[in-house]
Amino acid sequence: MKNGNRLLKVGVIGGSITALCCFTPVLVWLFAALGISALVGYLDYVLLAVLAVFLVVLLIGFIQR
Template identity: 45%
Template sequence: MKDRTLLTTGIVGSVIAAICCFTPALVILLPFVGLAAWLAFADYVLFPLLFLFLGITAYALLLRHRHKKAAC
């Protein structure tokens, strides 16, 4: 996987997970589609996803840094 694709995936996933974790987006949207019962378990899924995507972003930045350092 290219560094740019990995970095984009990490950043987009982190932003989406952060929006769902730290704003009432899920509290507003899920009852409208009939999934309000899932709100009790949202934190058990969203926080690990946020940390996973932040880890992917950090890994992609590390790879990018190594490639730039090797090119010099």
């Protein structure tokens, strides 16, 4: 039971942070401030994959709970 709750918590927190970075220009502003704006074009590939991973973790935690 404890492992399911932990996975659920990680899935919710990670998914919400990733969704915030994916659908708002938070990381674009951060990359511009750091001077690495050339990497902005690759953010969609990375963020969508990370979001999918966190949603799978959320689903597994929900099933185990």
